[in-house]
Structures are given as C-alpha cells and as structure tokens.
Amino acid sequence: MAKEETLPQPVSTMTPAQLERRRRLTDTVIEMIDQMGPEQLQMRDVAERSGVALGTAYRYFSSKDHLLAAAWADWQRRLTDRVRAEVSRDASRNRSAPGGACTRVQAFLSRETRAFQRHPNFARLVAYVEVSSDPFASEELAGLRSDNFATLVALMDGVPADVVRPAMTAINATLGSGLTAWICGRLTFADFSRQLEEVVRLILGPYDQA
Amino acid sequence: MAKEETLPQPVSTMTPAQLERRRRLTDTVIEMIDQMGPEQLQMRDVAERSGVALGTAYRYFSSKDHLLAAAWADWQRRLTDRVRAEVSRDASRNRSAPGGACTRVQAFLSRETRAFQRHPNFARLVAYVEVSSDPFASEELAGLRSDNFATLVALMDGVPADVVRPAMTAINATLGSGLTAWICGRLTFADFSRQLEEVVRLILGPYDQA
DNA sequence: TCAACGACTAGAACCGCGTTCTGTCGTGGT
C-alpha cells in the first residue's frame, strides 16, 4: 500500500504537451505578478488565465508556494542572463572604466536592483518565496542559488579565493534583506541601494584596480 | 463621522490592567512559540491560554502579524540583554583573549545563534515576521532594529566610523538570511554558523588586535 | 476495432483560520 505519491510529477518525465502546460502556468504567474502581490494572486485565477484546470495545476506543483517559486526562478534566470550579457558587453567594450571586481559587481547589482525597482511585486515575490517551507519550493530556490553563485564568482575574478565565498554570502544576504526591508516599507529604495553599494565597496573595494 | 479608528490603542494610553492583558498576550505567544511554528499558532488558542477574549486581543494588536512581531521583539530584547551582559562580563574579566572588535562580535553572534538553535521556532518567527506587511508589525521591527544597531555599534569600537555602518548592514543581513535558510532547510546549522563567522572575519578581521 | 486506462477539464465542495460581530456583563468616573 505504499502511498508513495512520488510528488508533482518529475519534470524530466513530462511529455511535451505537459511541459507546455507547465510553462503556461509559470508564465501566467509571471504575467500576473507584475500587477499584484503574491498574496493577492489566487490559484483559481492563475488556472483560469493559463487555461489549465485548477486540479491539473496541482499535478504539476505541490502548492501555491511551489508554483510561485518556480515562476520566480524562471523570471530571475531570465533577468540574470540579460543583465550578465549587458555587463559583459559593456566590459568588453571597455566602457566607463577599467573595471575591477568591485566595479563589475556594482554594475551587475545596480542593474538587478533597478529591475526590482521597476517590478516591485517581484521583490515581494522573493520575500514570499524565500520563507516558504514547501520542500519543492526550497528545491527550486537551491537551483537558483547555485546559478547566482556561478554568476557572481565569474564577476569576481582578481579576488583571492578565500575571500570570494564570504564576500558572496555577505553580498547576497545584503541584497536579499535589503529587498525585503524596502518592500515592507522599512527602507527607501535609495537607502537600500546605497547600503548595498557601501557593503560591496567595503568588501570588494581593496581588490578593485588590481 | 471621521472613522479615525486610531487603531490598536496606543500603548502609552493604556491603563495598568490593559498593559497587563497586553503582556499576557505576548507572553503567551512566547510560551507557545517554543512548541510550534508561527503558522501553527492560532489566535484562538493564544486568546484562550492567555485568558484574554479573542475580540479583545484585536483591540491591542491589529493582526496576528502584529502580535507576533511584538512578541518577537520582546523575546529578542530579553535575549540580547542577556547576551550583551554575558559578553561584556567576559570581556571585563578579560577572559579568553585580548578581544578586538572581531572577537567580540563573534562571541556575541555565536551566543545569539545558539539561542536560536535551541529555539528553532523563534527563528521561524523571525522569518515570519520579517516579511509581514502589517505596518504595525513593521513599526515593531523598526524599534528592534535600532536597538540592535546600538548594541552592535558598542561592540565595534576600534573600528573606523565609516566601516561600522556597512559592516553592521552586512553582518545583520548575513545573520538574517542565514537564519531563514537554515530554518527552511536550505542550510545546516553548522554551515550557517560557519558562513557567519567567515563573513565577520572577512569584514572585521583587519581591526582585531588593535 | 474495441475496451481500459490515465490524464484533462469545469466546477463544486471542503475546511482551516484570521477576523469580525453579537449580546451580555462588570466597572469606574460623575
């Protein structure tokens, strides 16, 4: 009688039609989040607007948290890809500075945070998802985390190996906390980005014009 | 007809009996949180166990979030006071090292995190409260934040003034994010405290044996 | 070709829980 319920169907075993449905769900969330916070967003509406039956949505995602986490991961990856491309393009054109690690990281973060400023509900989404205890949601986060890891490591060359890890930890944390504080009204956006800059300069400043 | 509803009755205007009721509520929460996460905790139960009518609770706190935030602030203040006392006692006895800023901050944080390790549900509470959008809850947080600020500043003497602020920001953020990641199962406690140590050393290390 | 089966759909139903409401009572200020 093992009620294994392996879970919301592993992505790898999905047929193309299923992947398509799954994508419609996450895309719809991304679309809707732009206009409402994660708590306003209702499963019923997502289902309806994506043209997937509510019950079916739950075959793909274990919970609202899981769906939101997946959608966020998706959005974040697109954003990061775009920003990374811009930053490295600017760097290779050698625009605007010689560019040490500090400068590069600043540029990267400033673009990312601006994206959040333009889409505050995604910042809310981050806050919402980060505290979710749904293990499937956490899994989604973990994947994303390691992507970010790679990205930041790449931006930090010229920085001693034993500095990289704690530097990333601290910067990521400052980004995350600041975002939440901003979104909850405990910090203005200006203060948030100033804080972030200060922290990056403090940590990475010494390695800049290597 | 101004429906001003000044709101959950300002603390300063409360009669002793009211303050007593308010305290019973927060104390009950603190008591209960030790045995269940914040989402398990129900307003009905808090009301019943504290001997305050449910409706009345809402005259003191605008929402569950607000109540939880107040309770957390209370617990955190007690904890910080205790830890601060221990740390400064140890320091004045000059035990265990000469103790620069880095060492002092490490000691402080390590005690604080151990308290969370012993009471994981308070870590969940932190995560829960930090993302609350209830303005009264945020207010509670803001008060707490400035207390912490003072505490950390005190621990960091010997550190250049322009380093103190970003250092605090980064350390606080690392603490907060790590706590959440731990509690959500994305980090082991050991990894969490190692990360925190690394960050503190990275940032404050240079100013240690002044 | 024809079951059998599994996944999909629309929508209703379920249910936990924060929040609000009702009716009553006790009390402190005038």
Place this chain on the structure above:
DNA sequence: ACCACGACAGAACGCGGTTCTAGTCGTTGA
C-alpha cells in the same frame, strides 16, 4: 445610582488553498 465603554464567551463570516466529482478524450495494447 447611572451610563458609556471595555471585556467576555462564543458564534458567525469570508477568503482562498486544496481536494474531490463527473464527465471527456486520446492513447495503448489485445
């Protein structure tokens, strides 16, 4: 003594995530 107001116990409300029901359809395997 009076009355307005806060407290009380408990019922009632409402929202929204999740689950269930019936019925449909496409694929598979004999």
